Amino acid sequence: MRIATWNVNSVKQRVPRLLPWLDERKPDVVCLQETKLADESFAELLGDELSGRGYEVATHGEAAWNGVAILSRAGLEDVERGLPDGPGFPHPEARAVTATCGGVRVISVYVPNGRSPGSDHYEYKLAWLAALRDYVAAGPEEVVVCGDMNVAPTDDDVFDPEAYEGHTHVTPPERDALKALQRLGLHDVVRDHWPNERVFSYWDYRAGMFHQDLGMRIDLILAGGPVAKRVKAAWIDRQARKGKGPSDHAPVIVDLDEAPDGDIGPVVPPPSNPVIRRGKKKLPQS
DNA sequence: ATGCCTGAAGGGTTCAGA
Numbered sequence: 001m002r003i004a005t006w007n008v009n010s011v012k013q014r015v016p017r018l019l020p021w022l023d024e025r026k027p028d029v030v031c032l033q034e035t036k037l038a039d040e041s042f043a044e045l046l047g048d049e050l051s052g053r054g055y056e057v058a059t060h061g062e063a064a065w066n067g068v069a070i071l072s073r074a075g076l077e078d079v080e081r082g083l084p085d086g087p088g089f090p091h092p093e094a095r096a097v098t099a100t101c102g103g104v105r106v107i108s109v110y111v112p113n114g115r116s117p118g119s120d121h122y123e124y125k126l127a128w129l130a131a132l133r134d135y136v137a138a139g140p141e142e143v144v145v146c147g148d149m150n151v152a153p154t155d156d157d158v159f160d161p162e163a164y165e166g167h168t169h170v171t172p173p174e175r176d177a178l179k180a181l182q183r184l185g186l187h188d189v190v191r192d193h194w195p196n197e198r199v200f201s202y203w204d205y206r207a208g209m210f211h212q213d214l215g216m217r218i219d220l221i222l223a224g225g226p227v228a229k230r231v232k233a234a235w236i237d238r239q240a241r242k243g244k245g246p247s248d249h250a251p252v253i254v255d256l257d258e259a260p261d262g263d264i265g266p267v268v269p270p271p272s273n274p275v276i277r278r279g280k281k282k283l284p285q286s
Numbered sequence: 287a288t289g290c291c292t293g294a295a296g297g298g299t300t301c302a303g304a
Contacts, residue, residue, distance in 0.1 A: 009292075009293070010292085013292085034303090036294075063295095064293090065294080113302080113304060115303090164304095205290085205291035205303095206292090208289055209290080209291095210288065210289085210290090211287095211289050212289095212290090213288095242288045248304085284290095
């Protein structure tokens with residue numbers, strides 16, 4: 001079973017990239033984030049295209065912002081939207097959807113950004129991560145938490161720790177909240193398979209950050225013990241970040257058990273990364 | 287070539303993203 005997660009940064013804008021990607025990589029389960037579409041609009045936009053490819057769909061969206069989904073052709077049962085007792089800002093937002101697919105409890109999450117350390121939104125982010133931890137703790141071990149965690153687990157997951165000083169995504173409280181989740185027994189499957197590689201999943205659109213490979217790894221697949229034992233491959237699909245009209249995030253892909261049949265692309269990530277240019281690099285300023 | 291920001295809402299710009 002191939003499971004993928006992708007922050008598409010507007011599914012409406014990403015249709016010309018999403019559908020060919022599904023046909024090429026042939027994932028059995030896809031977690032999407034930042035769909036930015038209400039459920040009815042999602043069904044109208046993609047219902048036929050997805051059912052034609054054999055996918056059932058669970059969406060939890062809202063107009064304009066946020067929005068998550070799970071596409072599955074491995075079954076889609078017991079759908080839950082949102083986090084029970086999760087915090088809002090001030091109202092609950094569409095940031096989590098859960099379903100059982102092929103015997104695995106799949107949670108697609110879009111963790112709040114946090115905006116700036118110490119802000120209300122930052123506190124909201126920490127509270128949201130705590131609620132996610134409680135939710136996972138109450139569920140089965142056969143679980144994968146997939147999505148945009150908006151936290152880089154370690155300094156190895158950003159292009160330059162100094163560039164992020166004073167910014168979100170790297171602060172100790174955020175990393176502690178992520179660790180608390182992992183302490184439930186979840187494995188960061190991409191890092192486990194590529195312990196010493198430079199692997200990022202997000203690159204800012206601005207200033208040629210992708211082309212210099214100045215990014216961060218914030219999109220994760222966290223697998224419960226029994227699922228982690230089944231992992232045969234885990235990688236980030238950088239190809240999907242190239243070309244015309246990409247999302248600013250790349251998909252993360254994991255294969256459980258035997259890799260699926262057919263031409264479904266590499267089962268290991270392309271090992272080469274671009275040449276890193278000399279000179280101090282900073283984050284683009286907004 | 288991987289090539290220097292994008293999406294959405296609402297209104298002629300502003301906010302959000304990370």
